[in-house]
Amino acid sequence: MNGIELQEVSKTFGAGSKRVTALDGLNLHIRAGELTALLGPNGAGKTTAISLMLGLAAPTRGQVRVLGADPRQDTVRPRIGSMPQESAIPQALTVREAAALFASFYPAPLAVDEVLKLTDLQGAANRRAGALSGGQKRRLAFALAVVGNPEILLIDEPTTGMDAGSRLAFWDAMQVLRASGRTILLTTHYLEEAQRSADRVVVMNAGQVLADGTPEQLRAQVGGARVQFKSDLVLAELQRLPGVEQAEVDAHGRADLRTRTPESLLGELYRRQSPFTELEVSRASLEDAFLTLTS
The missing domain is CATH 3.30.70.980 (YebC, transcriptional regulation domain)
Known part of the structure; x- marks a missing residue:
């Protein structure tokens, strides 16, 4: 069973001589319950693909399905959690207040204390978001992505700005979420993390899939x-x-x-x-x- 399906998806921006093709007939199936790492150089189309999965944009051609439906539908969007590269976190709220606010947007959220423990933020629960370190802000963005208890998690460059300890804590949390049956798709430039933790690796370039398999299968190709x-x-x-x-x-x-x-x-x-x-x-x-x- 697939949690996410992109069938012959193309996405272009601009027109005429300024027309840019970000995705070019992309076929990508993300199996339910797996942790998939989406890799590619800058400009490969990874962020564009994720924006389509989130329902933030529509494909120029092709079909995008998340949990069997159009991700722009109101019935689908609450079932998706997102951690973008840049997060607009209310700076005046404390960590606990921000998590509680986001939890209130969902019908069946996780307990705030459970999420703070999962994301290693218990010690910063009463600190304002604007006073957090860079790594703590990334962990708060992660907490806001999972507090709604999503079935699908889409995470863009999660460990950028995290120190070594925070990165280890993040990947421990990933294993807990994967064990609970969630479907996780993430992009990362830390390839040793993907090699160690991902069930499956998809390599993109120029808006298309170059390779798809387990980390061991891709290593064997070389x-x-x-x-x-x-x-x-x-x-x-x-x-x-x-x-x-x-x-x-x-x-x-x-x-x-x-x-x-x-x-x-x-x-x-x-x-x-x-x-x-x-x-x-x-x-x-x-x-x-x-x-x-x-x-």
Whole structure:
């Protein structure tokens, strides 16, 4: 079952020579109950797609369905929670007052204290929104997105501005919400977070889907490994090692090699008895896959 469906969706802005195509025949299905990360470079169409899912705009062509209906319908909108990149939070209200105000807009909201605990804001409950730190403001925006007890959560760059502790707390809350059966779609530039936490990753560029699968499936498309070490070998020697597809050496003599056969490469180094230190071997990451797909 799909929580969100975009069928052959196009969205254009402007006219004539100033016409811009943000989405170009986009087909995107978000399965219910999953946490999906929507990735893409700036201008890929991610924010435009989310605005259509929220019912803030209509597609130029194609069909958008959220929970089986047009997201602009009054029966659908209360079932969607949104955390945009920029949130207009009433600065004079305390955290608790803001959460209570937003809760009053929904027919069956979560308890305010429950939401403050989920978003790690209990200690700031009586602080005015205008006095919060940047990370606390993002957590408050998250609280306002979930207080209505939505079935669908659409979150745009959630951890921007958060410190490391806040980011960990946010992802812990994501796992709680996912376990409760909610459908979550988020965009992020922190690809290691998507690799660690998402059930599924969709990569967009130029208004279309480039790749769609689990983080492991996308990493497997790139294949190979990254081998790093310090040695006296110069770049030309490193490039001639078996299986090396890409090689770099920094100013400190640390080699960074990409290969699909790390065993053969390391075997050759041992055979030559070429001394090396600080060896690190890692599989291709989601970031590697993303850069390969969007390059």
